[in-house]
Amino acid sequence: MTAATSSAASLRAEQDRGRRKAQNKERWAQGRTYISAAVILIWCLAPAYWMVVTAFREVGFTYDTSILPTHVTLDNFRTAFDTSFGNRFGQALLNSIFIGVVVTLISLIIGVFAAYALARLNFRGKFLVLGFILGASMFPGVALITPLFQLFTNIGWMGTYQALIIPNISFVLPLTVYTMTSFFREMPWELEESARVDGCTQGQAFRKVIMPLAAPAIFTTAILAFISSWNEFLIASQLSSDATQPVTVAIANFAGAQPNQIPYTAIMAAGTIVTIPLVILVLVFQRKIVAGLTAGAVK
Amino acid sequence: MATEVGPTPVKAPASGGTPVHHGPKGVGEDNKILSQGKWATWLLAPTIIALAVVIVYPIISAIVMSFQKDAGLDPATGLFTAGGPAGVQNYVNWIAQQCSAPAGGTVACPPGTLGSQFWSATATTFFFTVVTVAFETVLGFWMAMIMARTFKGRSMVRAAVLVPWAIPTAVTAKLWFFIFAFEGIANKLFNTSILWTGSEWPAKWAVVIADVWKTTPFMALLILAGLQMIPAEVYEAAKVDGATAWQRFRLITLPLVKPALMVAILFRTLDALRMFDLPYILTGGANNTTTLSILVINQIRQGFNAAAALSTITFIIIFLVAFIFVRFLGANVVEQSGATGKGKK
Numbered sequence A: 001m002t003a004a005t006s007s008a009a010s011l012r013a014e015q016d017r018g019r020r021k022a023q024n025k026e027r028w029a030q031g032r033t034y035i036s037a038a039v040i041l042i043w044c045l046a047p048a049y050w051m052v053v054t055a056f057r058e059v060g061f062t063y064d065t066s067i068l069p070t071h072v073t074l075d076n077f078r079t080a081f082d083t084s085f086g087n088r089f090g091q092a093l094l095n096s097i098f099i100g101v102v103v104t105l106i107s108l109i110i111g112v113f114a115a116y117a118l119a120r121l122n123f124r125g126k127f128l129v130l131g132f133i134l135g136a137s138m139f140p141g142v143a144l145i146t147p148l149f150q151l152f153t154n155i156g157w158m159g160t161y162q163a164l165i166i167p168n169i170s171f172v173l174p175l176t177v178y179t180m181t182s183f184f185r186e187m188p189w190e191l192e193e194s195a196r197v198d199g200c201t202q203g204q205a206f207r208k209v210i211m212p213l214a215a216p217a218i219f220t221t222a223i224l225a226f227i228s229s230w231n232e233f234l235i236a237s238q239l240s241s242d243a244t245q246p247v248t249v250a251i252a253n254f255a256g257a258q259p260n261q262i263p264y265t266a267i268m269a270a271g272t273i274v275t276i277p278l279v280i281l282v283l284v285f286q287r288k289i290v291a292g293l294t295a296g297a298v299k
Numbered sequence B: 001m002a003t004e005v006g007p008t009p010v011k012a013p014a015s016g017g018t019p020v021h022h023g024p025k026g027v028g029e030d031n032k033i034l035s036q037g038k039w040a041t042w043l044l045a046p047t048i049i050a051l052a053v054v055i056v057y058p059i060i061s062a063i064v065m066s067f068q069k070d071a072g073l074d075p076a077t078g079l080f081t082a083g084g085p086a087g088v089q090n091y092v093n094w095i096a097q098q099c100s101a102p103a104g105g106t107v108a109c110p111p112g113t114l115g116s117q118f119w120s121a122t123a124t125t126f127f128f129t130v131v132t133v134a135f136e137t138v139l140g141f142w143m144a145m146i147m148a149r150t151f152k153g154r155s156m157v158r159a160a161v162l163v164p165w166a167i168p169t170a171v172t173a174k175l176w177f178f179i180f181a182f183e184g185i186a187n188k189l190f191n192t193s194i195l196w197t198g199s200e201w202p203a204k205w206a207v208v209i210a211d212v213w214k215t216t217p218f219m220a221l222l223i224l225a226g227l228q229m230i231p232a233e234v235y236e237a238a239k240v241d242g243a244t245a246w247q248r249f250r251l252i253t254l255p256l257v258k259p260a261l262m263v264a265i266l267f268r269t270l271d272a273l274r275m276f277d278l279p280y281i282l283t284g285g286a287n288n289t290t291t292l293s294i295l296v297i298n299q300i301r302q303g304f305n306a307a308a309a310l311s312t313i314t315f316i317i318i319f320l321v322a323f324i325f326v327r328f329l330g331a332n333v334v335e336q337s338g339a340t341g342k343g344k345k
Helices: A002-055 A075-082 A089-120 A126-137 A141-154 A161-185 A189-199 A200-231 A232-237 A246-251 A265-286 A286-298 B027-066 B089-095 B114-148 B154-160 B162-166 B169-179 B184-191 B200-228 B232-240 B245-273 B275-284 B292-302 B304-328 B331-337
Strands: B099-102 B106-108
Touching: A002 A265, A002 B114, A002 B154, A002 B162, A002 B169, A002 B200, A075 A089, A075 A246, A075 A265, A089 A126, A089 A161, A089 A200, A089 A246, A089 A265, A089 B027, A126 A161, A126 B027, A126 B200, A141 A161, A141 A232, A141 B027, A141 B292, A161 A200, A161 A286, A161 B027, A189 A200, A189 B304, A200 A246, A200 A265, A200 A286, A200 B184, A232 A246, A232 B292, A246 A265, A246 B169, A246 B275, A265 A286, A286 B106, A286 B154, A286 B162, A286 B200, B027 B304, B089 B099, B089 B304, B106 B275, B114 B154, B114 B200, B114 B245, B114 B292, B154 B162, B162 B200, B169 B200, B169 B275, B200 B245, B200 B275, B232 B245, B245 B304, B275 B292, B292 B304
Parallel strands: none
Antiparallel strands: B099 B106
């Protein structure tokens, strides 16, 4: 009797110990996850944070290592827009916005039709077209630049907006088609079918039913396309003039008051201005952007 | 147009636009494909034409140019000579590093000229590709595994990884240039006094670190998307069967995430092979950080046609690497990116 109770007690103790062990293990695993997450956060954000902090430091404190900014000033932002050293940052911002908007619009308008066909229609040679567009998206920019450089020199397009917009489409359009194709494939197409049963033509069904449904996807694709165009440097660094250069080129060539001095704080201020709108856009539409980024590649 | 080509087997979309027909194909089905083909031609034409203008035309033009001599001063006579056909001279110039000699014929390109830099640029390009992609794969996988777990603040981490991705490469390069400045934070933090962009290996590692920082998030997101397509029941079943964590990783996670992983690696590899902005701005291509893309750009102002030959070589290298990936390593990109919608959640 006593032996039985004691063995029952020891069994319970054993179980308790086991449970506690499992709990500890669980807690330890959870703790490791949080430590890893913190490492990822610091690794991703610290350099970007350093850019922003430096943008607010007085020039004399460029290499300050304090984590919180001391000697805060807004002068660097003023210097960034100062044109007296030959920098045209303000103009470059407008150029980037203009080029980005035009490239995004053109790519979306023709890309959406292609994506619809690839996602929805059955036709011969579909894989060939998909392969061609995917190949286009992986194409090295330098292979385009030599002939374009010669062509644009010959027809007097060097430094014009169209000389920047047209090659840019070769990078952005394949991206648009791919992202939109995978978004289209996930849409509830039964609605289109019932619209057609109700007497719509395919074109009407597309316009009246599909396009409104696709609006969020189109918006996401537009953000991705705009960011991609905003990032472009290779073509712009070779084919733009002082008047048409986008921000990426302006920042890369940023000059200071003295020829040998690199105006780091002003460059960091310019970098912050160029980056903050993108980061805000990306954080607000985080879910959609991740869906768009991974859709073309993995699904 | 491309849409008419070949008897490529056409698979039905998963949730068909027209009601999905299972079973044998009838005559009506053929008509439907024909009429859809006509639609598809119209819808695809603008994209195909646009890409033909901005990509196919330059490729053909570059290939034609690469077999032309560059116009310039003839060093022997001091007279300006027009181009004319060059045969494979431009390719010989790069691959065999034989520059045309003043006295006619060819000599080995003198050190310091662009012609002598082809193989070192190729080596640099492959070094950057292998090292950055290796780091990005391992780090990206680790980050994806963490982000796939459930914990408080997970969405914050997922948002944070997008920050490096959203910063333009040109800005990234300037930012890391500042971090790696002699008096910069990198030296202060590690109490070193390395001239990061001043000698070969520090300069190379500076490029690698900046690139890994910028593009690991993209890799992590692609791998995370792959991880999330693995059903949780598979893991539970394995746990019940007593598989250890390492076994679950090796026997379930790796094989099931492999297709997504291969696509991510392929994307990043092709991206790294054409790397330009980062080393161009960060180091200016000095200290053996000149990639093939930078070499092409440096050559353009010295002669279009020689640059065209080099860009064609770069294109062929990238094409070959992509071919090897798809053919031998099973990165079936088209299938993955899927015309079929198969393998969706």
